[in-house]
Structure formats: C-alpha cells, structure tokens
Amino acid sequence: MTTTYAALLRGINVGGAKKVPMAELRTLMEGLGYGDVRTYLQSGNAVFSSAAGDEESLAEELSAAVAGHFGFEVGVLVRDHAYLRAVREACPFPAAELEGRQLHVTYFSHPVDAERFASVESADFLPEEFRLGDRVLYLYAPDGLGRSKLAEALGKPRLVKDVLATSRNWNTVVKLEELTGA
The missing domain is CATH 3.30.70.1280 (SP0830-like domains)
Structure with missing residues (x-):
C-alpha cells in the first residue's frame, strides 16, 4: 500500500x-x-x-x-x-477567523508534555497564546512570528532540547494537508 x-x-x-x-x-x-x-x-x-x-x-x-x-x-x-489532517482539525484556535501569519504549528519529532513548558508564564505574553497537541505546539501570534515574544520564549534551547522541532504558518499547514490528501 x-x-x-x-x-x-x-x-x-x-x-x-x-x-x-x-x-x-x-x-x-x-x-x-x-x-x-x-x-x-x-x-x-x-x-x-x-x-x-x-x-x-x-x-x-x-x-x-x-x-x-x-x-x-x-x-x-x-x-x-x-496525521496532518488530525493536526488541522484539532487546532484549538479559530483558524478560519485568523490570518495565516497569525497562527503557527511547531511539529515535534516525538511527544512533549506540558511540564516542559511549565516555566513559560502564559499571562506574561497575552494576547499571544500556545497550546500543545499530538506532537505539535499551536501558537497564536497576532502580530506574526517575527515579532512574537512568546515564540522566542518557547524556542529557548532548554525547552526544545532532545526534540527536533520545525514550525510552519497556518497557510502551509493547510496546504500540506491538502497536498497529501490529493
């Protein structure tokens, strides 16, 4: 198959x-x-x-x-x-209401638990937010990834050690799911 x-x-x-x-x-x-x-x-x-x-x-x-x-x-x-479809469907943010540059997914090589990111005080970064999913992290960054202080904090080496991580904006997440389904 x-x-x-x-x-x-x-x-x-x-x-x-x-x-x-x-x-x-x-x-x-x-x-x-x-x-x-x-x-x-x-x-x-x-x-x-x-x-x-x-x-x-x-x-x-x-x-x-x-x-x-x-x-x-x-x-x-x-x-x-x-898997790509499940990631898209499980998005905890209102993707249809956001611009692609405001929503990002970081894919991980293996599952990570919330404990890994416990030191990140979410309230300090509002309105930016993140949520964990199945081998992914969803990031809402209203001003884009380049200006995101939360993305910077989440990318600290101690938080992503021992895991391969790569991020894509929501437009790419959607397109890859579509291309693999065609």
Missing part, C-alpha cells in the same frame, strides 16, 4: 544558509524511490508517496540523503496525511 507523506525540512533556505534548491530536492527524493514528489514554497516542504518505510525511517533516509548530497545536516520530520 502506498502512503502519501509530507517531509518537513528544518532550517533550509533561510537567510542564505543551507541552500537546497527545490528542483534538486525533488530529484534527490525521486532517486530514493519516492513517487509523486512535489515541493511547496522554498522553505523545506515536500510531498511524496512511498510504499516502504514509516515516518521515522523515511525521515532518517531523507536526512542522510540531504547530508550526502548537499554536505550539511538537516533535521527532517515526515508525517502522513491522516
């Missing part, structure tokens, strides 16, 4: 660092035997199908291939359509 996945590459094509041309990424992924490879934007989003492997093994395989081809390490998360 073939499954459609989204690959989320962390920290590529940001500020001129870790350049990964999307055409090259598609070719690399096709060379790994993945089918229906498509990329979305330049920020490390790819959709593909595979009959072999699971999310973790596919992420490891793609990460190793990127390192071998481009010469630098890149964290990769792979998630299937059912």
Whole structure:
C-alpha cells in the first residue's frame, strides 16, 4: 500500500544558509524511490508517496540523503496525511477567523508534555497564546512570528532540547494537508 507523506525540512533556505534548491530536492527524493514528489514554497516542504518505510525511517533516509548530497545536516520530520489532517482539525484556535501569519504549528519529532513548558508564564505574553497537541505546539501570534515574544520564549534551547522541532504558518499547514490528501 502506498502512503502519501509530507517531509518537513528544518532550517533550509533561510537567510542564505543551507541552500537546497527545490528542483534538486525533488530529484534527490525521486532517486530514493519516492513517487509523486512535489515541493511547496522554498522553505523545506515536500510531498511524496512511498510504499516502504514509516515516518521515522523515511525521515532518517531523507536526512542522510540531504547530508550526502548537499554536505550539511538537516533535521527532517515526515508525517502522513491522516496525521496532518488530525493536526488541522484539532487546532484549538479559530483558524478560519485568523490570518495565516497569525497562527503557527511547531511539529515535534516525538511527544512533549506540558511540564516542559511549565516555566513559560502564559499571562506574561497575552494576547499571544500556545497550546500543545499530538506532537505539535499551536501558537497564536497576532502580530506574526517575527515579532512574537512568546515564540522566542518557547524556542529557548532548554525547552526544545532532545526534540527536533520545525514550525510552519497556518497557510502551509493547510496546504500540506491538502497536498497529501490529493
């Protein structure tokens, strides 16, 4: 059975660092035997199908291939359509009423518990808010991620140690769910 996945590459094509041309990424992924490879934007989003492997093994395989081809390490998360749909449906914020730049999802490599973020005083950052979900953190930042003090606090190394984390704005979250369902 073939499954459609989204690959989320962390920290590529940001500020001129870790350049990964999307055409090259598609070719690399096709060379790994993945089918229906498509990329979305330049920020490390790819959709593909595979009959072999699971999310973790596919992420490891793609990460190793990127390192071998481009010469630098890149964290990769792979998630299937059912998971992406569940993340979209479980959003605790009124996504339909917000601009895509106001709502973000940080995907984690494994579950994190609320204890990890207990030191973040939510009231200090209002109207910004966050909620945890299944291997995700939802962030409402009305002025956008670039101006978010809460995002800065949540990204402190001690809070995200031992976990691969990569964020996407809501528009990308929706688009990846749609692309993996097509």
